[in-house]
Amino acid sequence: MNMTEQSLGELARTIPGATRIFHTHRLDFCCGGKKTLGEAAGRRGLDAHRIADELQALRASAASGDRDWSAVDNETLIAHILSRFHDRHREQLPELIRLARRVEQVHGDRPECPRGLANHLEGMLQELATHMLKEEQILFPMLMHTSPAAVGSPIAVMRHEHDQHGETLRTLEALTDDITPPADACNTWRALYVGLRQLRDDLMEHIHLENNILFEVRTPVAA
Structure with missing residues (x-):
């Protein structure tokens, strides 16, 4: 599934450190965790694909020390x-x-x-x-x-x-x-x-x- 079609909650749950990126872009991943990345970014006038690239880079990084x-x-x-x-x-x-x-x-x-x-x-x-x-x-x-x-x-x-x-x-x-x-x-x-x-x-x-x-x-x- 395209990452922009996944919910913020799912992304926060499956990518350690994703919450830092959501904080940076002011995306509500807790109460608004059911919204997809595309929906949430669109409401704030943000580029969902660019945020998805940041998340993908984080997922690919073996240096992340965040606990899963x-x-x-x-x-x-x-x-x-x-x-x-x-x-x-x-x-x-x-x-x-x-x-x-x-x-x-x-x-x-x-x-x-x-x-x-x-x-x-x-x-x-x-x-x-x-x-x-x-x-x-x-x-x-x-x-x-x-x-x-x-x-x-x-x-x-x-x-x-x-x-x-x-x-x-x-x-x-x-x-x-x-x-x-x-x-x-x-x-x-x-x-x-x-x-x-x-x-x-x-x-x-x-x-x-x-x-x-x-x-x-x-x-x-x-x-």
Whole structure:
């Protein structure tokens, strides 16, 4: 199949390192993972064939050190998701909320100030905390012992909540001029936006691993 006709989720799942290319071109491979490369690139006015060439070069490169998470068992993948993303989000958001409050207090009179960002981040923290707890207490233990095909209903709920997380990221980008600080931003403002970019990248990678790998019916190889 022509690579431009493959879904972003499939490409992200089968080509280690592909997510970096998707990040570069601002292609949503997590919540928008069902769209083909051609469709997603077309919507952003990008050359799908050029991106396909980049992916092909990445696939051909033996130097890629990215781990192929589609080739590990569920227990290994879940352990990675918990330590790399669940724990990380719980660390990231409280500090980002503190920084956002500070920026709004000090620079609230400036038109570029992301007013409302701290409240938005607090809402994200509450939603993510509830979502992650449901995964940790209910869905992940089930996926340790059974196929995603047997737990379709809980997975559908988690996918829906992932779509909502994607919407919160779009709101975050709208509040922050696509997470771009003004040229004369203070150190706190710049530190906040560096953290927001990391949060966005982490959350997209987190959702990708669940939507496109963990929740898909597959035959993982024991690590």
